[in-house]
Amino acid sequence: MTNVLIIGKSGAGKSALLNYLLGEEVEPTGSGKPVTGKGVFPHLCQWEDGYFVGFYDTWGLEADKEQEWMELILEEIRTHEEQTIKEWFHTILYCINANAARIEPFELELLKKLKSEGNHVLVVFTHCDRTGNHDTIEAMKQVLYSQTISPRHVVEVCSEQKRLLNGTVTEPFGREAIWSHIKQGLWQKMVEKIPKQAKAEADALLSEAERDCHAYIEAHGSLLGLYLRGQEKKVNTACEQILRACSAAIDELYQQKCSEALAFYREQYPHPAILPPPFAHLFVPHLSVAWSRGQYQKQIEEQVEQMRWKLEEDAIMLHDYLAGLWSEEMDGVFQNLI
Numbered sequence: 430m431t432n433v434l435i436i437g438k439s440g441a442g443k444s445a446l447l448n449y450l451l452g453e454e455v456e457p458t459g460s461g462k463p464v465t466g467k468g469v470f471p472h473l474c475q476w477e478d479g480y481f482v483g484f485y486d487t488w489g490l491e492a493d494k495e496q497e498w499m500e501l502i503l504e505e506i507r508t509h510e511e512q513t514i515k516e517w518f519h520t521i522l523y524c525i526n527a528n529a530a531r532i533e534p535f536e537l538e539l540l541k542k543l544k545s546e547g548n549h550v551l552v553v554f555t556h557c558d559r560t561g562n563h564d565t566i567e568a569m570k571q572v573l574y575s576q577t578i579s580p581r582h583v584v585e586v587c588s589e590q591k592r593l594l595n596g597t598v599t600e601p602f603g604r605e606a607i608w609s610h611i612k613q614g615l616w617q618k619m620v621e622k623i624p625k626q627a628k629a630e631a632d633a634l635l636s637e638a639e640r641d642c643h644a645y646i647e648a649h650g651s652l653l654g655l656y657l658r659g660q661e662k663k664v665n666t667a668c669e670q671i672l673r674a675c676s677a678a679i680d681e682l683y684q685q686k687c688s689e690a691l692a693f694y695r696e697q698y699p700h701p702a703i704l705p706p707p708f709a710h711l712f713v714p715h716l717s718v719a720w721s722r723g724q725y726q727k728q729i730e731e732q733v734e735q736m737r738w739k740l741e742e743d744a745i746m747l748h749d750y751l752a753g754l755w756s757e758e759m760d761g762v763f764q765n766l767i
Contacts (some may be wrong), residue, residue, distance in 0.1 A: 430481045430482075430483070430515060430696075431481075431482055431483070431519045431520070431611060431612070431614065431615045432482075432483040432485065432509070432516070432517060432518050432519055432520075433482060433483065433484050433485065433518065433519070433520045433521070433522060433611055433614075434469075434485045434487065434502075434505070434506070434518040434520075434521045434522070435447060435484060435485065435486050435487060435521075435522045435524065436487045436502055436521065436522070436523055436524070437487075437489060437490070437523055437524030437525060438489055438490040438524075438525075438526070438533075438536070439489030439490055440489065440526060441489060441524040441525060441526050441555060442524055442526060442555030442556055442586075442588060443486055443487070443489060443524045443555075444486065445555065445588040445589055446522070446524060446553065446555055446586060446588050447472065447484055447486050448588070449586075449588035449589065449601055449604060450484070450604060450607060450608070451472070451474050451484070469485050469486070469487050469488070469501075469505050470485065470486045470487070471483055471484070471485050472484045472485075472486065476608070482611065485505075485518070487501075487502065487505075488501065495533075495535045499535065499538075499539055502539070503539075503542070506518055506521075506543075506546075506548070510622075513689075513693075514619065514689055514690065514693040515693060515696075517618060517622070518548070518618075519549060519611075519614045519615045519618040520549050520550075520551060520610065520611050520614030520615075520618070521543060521548050521549065521550045521551070522551050522553050522607070523536075523540060523543075523550055523551070523552050523553065524553050524555050525552060525553070525554055525555070525569065526554075526555055526556050527554040527555060527556045527557045527562055527565070527566050527585070528556050528562060528565075529565075529569070530565070531569070531572075532569050532572055532573070537572070537573075537576050540552070540573070540576060540577075540578060541576055541577060544577050544578070545577075546622075546625070547618070547621035547622035547625045547626075548618070548621070548622070549613075549614040549617045549618040549621065550578070550582060551582050551583075551584060551607070551610045551614070552573055552578055552582060552583045552584070553584050553585075553586050553603075553607065554566055554569070554570075554583070554584070554585045554586065555586050555587075555588060556587070556588075557585040557586060557587050557602075557603070558587040558589075558591045558599035566585065570583055582610070584603055584606045584607055584610065585602075585603060586601075586602065586603030586604075586606075586607065587599055587600070587601050587602050587603060588601055588603075589601060616694065616751075619690045619693070619694075619751060620748060620751040620752045621748070623686050623687070623689075623690050623747065623751065624744040624745070624747040624748040624751075625744070626686065627682060627683050627686040627743075627744060627747060628740055628741070628743070628744040630682055631679040631682055631683070631740050631743075632737065632740060634675050634678055634679055634682070635675060635679070635733055635736055635737060635740070637675075638671050638672055638674070638675035638733070639729060639730070639733045641671050642667075642668045642671050642672070642729045643726060643729065645664060645667050645668060645671070646664055646668070646722055646725055646726055646729070647722075649663060649664050649667075661725075664725065668725075668729060672732065672733075672736070675736075676736070679740070679743075683743055683747060686747070687747060687750070687751070690751060
């Protein structure tokens with residue numbers, strides 16, 4: 430099971446593309462008119478034995494409604510990502526009419542935001558049936574490449590058979606390339622998204638632990654200093670316990686995120702058991718005795734900052750591990766499917 434969100438401006442060819450991918454007309458089509466109502470419309474289909482795809486067609490952007498449209502799209506994505514991995518949009522198809530003169534600034538803004546948040550985005554140029562629009566398409570591609578869109582994530586498509594004015598008949602093409610990307614998106618989405626989610630949640634745990642440490646110091650330290658009150662050992666032990674408990678919680682969080690990804694993958698394709706990577710606990714050194722409350726608070730802040738640097742390393746390690754499964758262990762499985 431994989432979910433695909435189809436978005437783009439009104440007249441971008443989303444409905445025609447959906448009909449082409451499914452091999453039947455499930456959405457009406459029109460010439461540049463908003464034929465899909467406002468909202469998001471799911472279509473469940475079985476592409477091959479045992480392989481289901483949930484396509485979500487969307488309201489096409491109309492004039493002067495850019496902000497409303499972007500908010501609807503982003504909110505729909507966030508809603509799905511608050512659920513299990515199975516409910517995510519694993520691939521986003523962003524449709525652009527190849528006959529358009531340019532890509533609008535708000536479209537580039539949305540694409541950059543989607544990519545920065547770890548989404549697997551495929552830009553689909555529709556209506557590529559005219560032989561004379563090659564230069565226009567190439568110019569728009571260069572704009573996309575400058576906005577972090579990789580050339581391998583851009584596909585040209587003709588969704589319908591057409592007879593041109595010169596009598597030439599163009600046949601549909603691009604379907605297999607899109608299906609290939611959709612299958613890759615199932616895993617690639619997790620490679621990009623899970624480390625980002627894990628790091629964000631771990632960072633929140635660290636911030637909470639830091640606040641707890643400062644609160645304890647405030648409650649047990651005086652303006653004159655910790656040492657004069659004989660509280661330094663008590664405060665030192667308490668803060669270390671808080672940070673170590675946070676470290677253990679973060680380690681468990683990373684293990685859980687990775688296990689969820691692998692469990693989801695095994696639901697889709699039978700594969701020998703794969704174990705999560707051995708994430709090390711965040712190192713918490715012994716805090717030195719501080720002569721003042723301010724010095725001790727600074728130590729806590731420095732320690733938390735060191736732990737955040739370790740989080741960066743863990744996020745990269747998780748990304749590389751998941752990507753490694755794709756390139757080494759999973760590649761053969763996907764190549765057979767594609």
